[in-house]
Amino acid sequence: MKSEKISELTTNRLSIYLRCLNTLAAAGINTISSQEMAEQFNLNSAQIRKDLGYFGEFGVRGVGYFVADLSEHIIRILGLDRPHRVAIIGAGRLGEALANYKGFGRSNFTVAALFDNDRAKIGARIGPDKILVHDVRKIERLVSEDKIDVAVIAVPARAAQRVLNQVMGAGIKAVLNFAPAPLTARLGVKVKTVDLTTSLESLSYFLAQPLTARVTNAAREKTDFDEPSLRDEFESLIK
Amino acid sequence: MKSEKISELTTNRLSIYLRCLNTLAAAGINTISSQEMAEQFNLNSAQIRKDLGYFGEFGVRGVGYFVADLSEHIIRILGLDRPHRVAIIGAGRLGEALANYKGFGRSNFTVAALFDNDRAKIGARIGPDKILVHDVRKIERLVSEDKIDVAVIAVPARAAQRVLNQVMGAGIKAVLNFAPAPLTARLGVKVKTVDLTTSLESLSYFLAQPLTARVTNAAREKTDFDEPSLRDEFESLIK
DNA sequence: CTCTGTGAAGTCATTCACAGCG
DNA sequence: CGCTGTGAATGACTTCACAGAG
Numbered sequence: 127m128k129s130e131k132i133s134e135l136t137t138n139r140l141s142i143y144l145r146c147l148n149t150l151a152a153a154g155i156n157t158i159s160s161q162e163m164a165e166q167f168n169l170n171s172a173q174i175r176k177d178l179g180y181f182g183e184f185g186v187r188g189v190g191y192f193v194a195d196l197s198e199h200i201i202r203i204l205g206l207d208r209p210h211r212v213a214i215i216g217a218g219r220l221g222e223a224l225a226n227y228k229g230f231g232r233s234n235f236t237v238a239a240l241f242d243n244d245r246a247k248i249g250a251r252i253g254p255d256k257i258l259v260h261d262v263r264k265i266e267r268l269v270s271e272d273k274i275d276v277a278v279i280a281v282p283a284r285a286a287q288r289v290l291n292q293v294m295g296a297g298i299k300a301v302l303n304f305a306p307a308p309l310t311a312r313l314g315v316k317v318k319t320v321d322l323t324t325s326l327e328s329l330s331y332f333l334a335q336p337l338t339a340r341v342t343n344a345a346r347e348k349t350d351f352d353e354p355s356l357r358d359e360f361e362s363l364i365k
Numbered sequence: 366m367k368s369e370k371i372s373e374l375t376t377n378r379l380s381i382y383l384r385c386l387n388t389l390a391a392a393g394i395n396t397i398s399s400q401e402m403a404e405q406f407n408l409n410s411a412q413i414r415k416d417l418g419y420f421g422e423f424g425v426r427g428v429g430y431f432v433a434d435l436s437e438h439i440i441r442i443l444g445l446d447r448p449h450r451v452a453i454i455g456a457g458r459l460g461e462a463l464a465n466y467k468g469f470g471r472s473n474f475t476v477a478a479l480f481d482n483d484r485a486k487i488g489a490r491i492g493p494d495k496i497l498v499h500d501v502r503k504i505e506r507l508v509s510e511d512k513i514d515v516a517v518i519a520v521p522a523r524a525a526q527r528v529l530n531q532v533m534g535a536g537i538k539a540v541l542n543f544a545p546a547p548l549t550a551r552l553g554v555k556v557k558t559v560d561l562t563t564s565l566e567s568l569s570y571f572l573a574q575p576l577t578a579r580v581t582n583a584a585r586e587k588t589d590f591d592e593p594s595l596r597d598e599f600e601s602l603i604k
Numbered sequence: 605c606t607c608t609g610t611g612a613a614g615t616c617a618t619t620c621a622c623a624g625c626g
Numbered sequence: 627c628g629c630t631g632t633g634a635a636t637g638a639c640t641t642c643a644c645a646g647a648g
Contacts, residue, residue: 134567135617141566145545159629167547172619179631187625187630204566205573212565219462226458229545233566276568299579300568302561306384306468308406314580316571318564322541325557326451327380327443327472328373329515329539332555334444340538341553374639398607410607411641418609426647427606606648613642620635626628 136177140200142167143174147197159190210235211273213298215289216280217242217252217259220304224278226253238272241265243285262292269296276300283307290317375416379439381406382413386436398429449474450512452537454528455519456481456491456498459543463517465492477511480504482524501528505535515539522546529556 146167150158164171178184178191184199185191201207212230214221217240225240241262242248248261260268268274277293279286279301286305293301294315303309303319311317332340385406389397403410417423417430423438424430440446451469453460456479464479480501481487487500499507507513516532518525518540525544532540533554542548542558550556571579 132570133617137567137570138563140570141560141563142547144566145562146547161629168549170619172621173617175629175631176618183631185630188628189626190629203570203573205569206566208573210565210569210572219465223458223462227561229562230565233562233569235565235569275572276565300572302564302568308381308385310407314576316568316579318568320559320561320564321380322466322559323384323468323472324377324380325541325559326449326469326474326515327383327445328376329541329555329557330444330449330472330474331371331376331379331442333449333514333539334442334447337553340555372639400607409641411610411643412639414607414609415640422609424608426608428648429607608645608647610645611643613640615640616638618635618637621633623630623632625630 130180132180136180137204139169139173139177140204142169143177144197144200144204144206147193147200150193151197156193157190158193160185162190206234208234210276211238212236212276212278213239213241213265213269213272213274213293214278214280215241215262215265215293216285217244217247217250218280221278221280222253224280225257226255235276238274239268262289265292266296269298274298276302279303279305281305369419371419375419376443378408378412378416379443381408382416383436383439383443383445386432386439389432390436395432396429397432399424401429445473447473449515450477451475451515451517452478452480452504452508452511452513452532453517453519454480454501454504454532455521455524456483456486456489457519460517460519461492463519464496465494474515477513478507501531504531508535508537513537515541518542518544520544 143163146163150163160171160174163169163174175185178196181203182199184196212235214225214237217225221240221242225237227237230237237257239260240252240257241260241264243262247259250259251257252259275298277298277300279289279293281289283305284307286303286307287309290301290303290309290311294312299315301311301315301317303317306321306323309317309319382402385402389402399410399413402408402413414424417435420442421438423435451474453464453476456464460479460481464476466476469476476496478499479491479496480499480503482501486498489498490496491498514537516537516539518528518532520528522544523546525542525546526548529540529542529548529550533551538554540550540554540556542556545560545562548556548558
């Protein structure tokens with residue numbers, strides 16, 4: 127086990143490896159080499175080994191990795207062995223979809239509360255799970271009462287920084303932001319932004335390139351996994 | 366104007382610059398230097414100049430950039446001067462939220478059709494905009510009739526590859542994927558995956574680190590903009 | 605004198621390639 | 627013998643730093 131600084135690219139990939147291992151386990155496979163895994167899931171075997179190498183020696187030379195064992199290790203590395211409680215701020219369409227999303231469970235995330243600042247929504251119960259919408263001003267109290275440690279920002283861009291400030295004020299250190307705004311966070315608070323418009327506009331650039339350039343690029347890229355990618359029980363968001 | 370290979374990181378940032386320029390324009394600012402822009406939006410001025418430098422010389426030495434002018438240029442570079450028509454596959458919660466999302470317009474994207482394979486949904490009209498749900502098997506015909514050039518995959522992971530194949534079969538070259546699955550695309554087709562679980566698990570890793578490491582990391586990172594981030598009229602997804 | 609545009613330097617990430625363990 | 631774990635090599639991206647345009 128080294129103690130270098132781990133890049134976010136590496137932790138993103140660990141999450142992906144974990145998903146792959148789940149798939150393998152479900153298929154009844156107990157042992158896998160980095161090569162086999164790379165082939166099956168469009169990954170690079172050296173990178174798998176290097177990523178894992180930052181955290182320990184989990185493999186068996188001449189054999190590969192034990193699926194269940196490695197899975198366990200990654201769960202521990204990512205801190206998924208401890209439960210996380212999520213607050214969703216913004217009870218609009220997206221907030222509602224997320225609040226009713228069942229896939230969080232597998233990663234040990236639970237949606238603990240939903241907030242909005244719209245009078246008409248506060249006190250209402252939303253979606254099939256009838257989740258209560260709280261007044262966003264109560265966020266600080268609920269965070270400590272409910273042991274919430276992650277916030278999801280699903281409000282319009284112009285409100286996003288204000289909400290982030292409230293959320294930081296309540297002591298939350300990890301935020302997933304869906305608002306299209308350049309946010310400033312205080313030291314020690316991690317904000318991950320997911321941006322639909324940027325993704326689409328980047329696709330638009332790709333379409334605007336001449337066919338030859340597009341194909342050349344694609345060849346260099348295998349399947350595009352440079353950004354995150356989800357888990358099996360996406361169903362509730364989607365079905 | 367060079368003709369090197371442009372990285373996706375650069376095109377993502379162009380999209381962000383465009384958003385910043387919109388904000389500036391809305392504030393009545395006509396001229397801005399890369400330094401000022403970097404300060405205001407947590408960016409790096411050298412990077413702004415370098416990114417723009419791949420496409421031309423848009424600035425005025427000793428002055429900076431004309432906001433409206435640069436905006437125009439980026440719109441053209443990203444291919445946002447031509448309209449794009451989007452098909453959303455999967456009429457679940459997320460598909461519905463996306464189908465009713467009004468923010469696409471600004472980037473010249475229009476949601477042209479919504480598809481599902483669920484008998485109970487096909488033929489129904491969904492959301493406040495009453496968008497008709499089509500049978501996914503009709504996708505090929507509708508793509509050519511409706512000039513659709515972008516697909517959004519909002520189906521469960523196990524269906525994602527099948528849907529991607531159908532979509533590619535219909536001739537679509539650009540896909541935004543919300544399913545948590547490692548997809549394989551044919552040459553010349555660009556797939557961008559947005560993965561909620563990976564983002565959350567990566568945040569979990571951050572929380573699992575000792576406080577000192579978290580702060581050290583944060584110091585290196587300003588606000589986290591390594592992934593995409595959205596646009597102003599996110600409202601319809603969210604409100 | 606200011607700010608762009610850009611080679612050169614520096615930093616970080618991926619991939620290679622192989623010693624050595626099981 | 628096969629596969630891991632890992633330094634060393636390569637490649638990609640960012641930042642520096644400054645010549646030169648306006």
